[in-house]
Amino acid sequence: MPTGTDTVASPTFLELQRELAVLSPRAWRFGALTLASRAGALVSEGLRIGHRYGFDSGLFMAHVYENAPRGRTRVGTAIDRRLLARRTCQAFREIRVLARDALDEALAADASGAPVIADLAAGPAPYLFEALSAHPAAVAIVADIDPVALAQARAAARNVGLEGRATFVNANAFERTALAELEPRPTIVIELGLYGIYPDDAMIERHFRDLAETVSPQQIVLNVQTENPEIEHIARVWRNARGQRCVWRLRPLELILRWAGAAGYEAASIRADRHRIYRVARLERSR
16 A cells, blocks of 8 residues: 655664764763753653663653653653653654554454464553453463563553453564464564664564564554654663663664565555654555
8 A cells, every 4th residue: 555755864873873073062962961861860750760771661661651740849740741742752652542543453354253462562562451451352462572561561461350361471572483482373463662672674674574484473563663853862862771872773664564565464554643753554464
C-alpha cells in the first residue's frame, strides 16, 4: 500500500555518534542542558528515573505513559510537566494508542481462533494487557531483555487479573535461538521501541529473516522512528540503560518495509503520531 515518503531528519546518525568539539558553542549549549537535566533530576521524578535507569527503560516509559507530573516541590513538578510535554514523550503516548489499534486490527484478522501474541520487547506493555482484556480467546508471551521491565509487566498483568493468560520470558529479541524457543508458537508478534535503540542495520535485517524462519507469525506489529526534531537533544543529554548516550537511529519506513518484504511480509496498515515522529505498521505474511 502507498506509504508516502519518510525522510530521515538531520543531524545524521554518524554525526550524533561523534563527540562535539570541546570549545564549540554547541558543546557548551548541550553541556549546559546536561547539567540542567541532572540538576532537575534532584526534584523531577521523570528526570530522576531517566538518569538512574535510562531514558529507554521500561520504568521511564511507564512514567511517560502515566503522564502524571511528579516531583519534590512545585518546581520539581513543573520541570516534570515540561519533560512529559516534550514532543517525543507525546509521541510515545500516542504510539501506545496506535499500537493498541493495530493490535486490535491484527486480532480481528487472526484466523487461528486462538491468537498467541508475542511482545518481544514488552516493557510495561499496557497496550498488550488492554488487548488481552478485550479478546478473551487470546494469550500472550511477554518477553524482554530487562528483568526489571519484565517484573513490571508481570505486576501489571497481575493487577488486571491476566497473569494466567501470559507467559513471561527473559529473552533477547535478536537471538535466533530465543525466537525458536517461544512456546506456544505466536501468530502475532509485536515489536515496539526496538529498532531505534539498535544502530546495526544488518542485525535488524537479519532479525526479520530469523522471525520468518523460526516463529513464522502471520502478522507483525512494529514501530519505527523516522524523524525527530529532538533527536540531538536526546543524543547529547539523555542516557540509556547502559549509562551511554541515547544515540537513537532514525530510519525511513521504506527501509524497514523492504527488509520485511524480503522476509515475506507486506504492510497491511500504517499509522503515524501527530508529530510524525513514529510510524506504527501492521504487517501480514505475503500471499
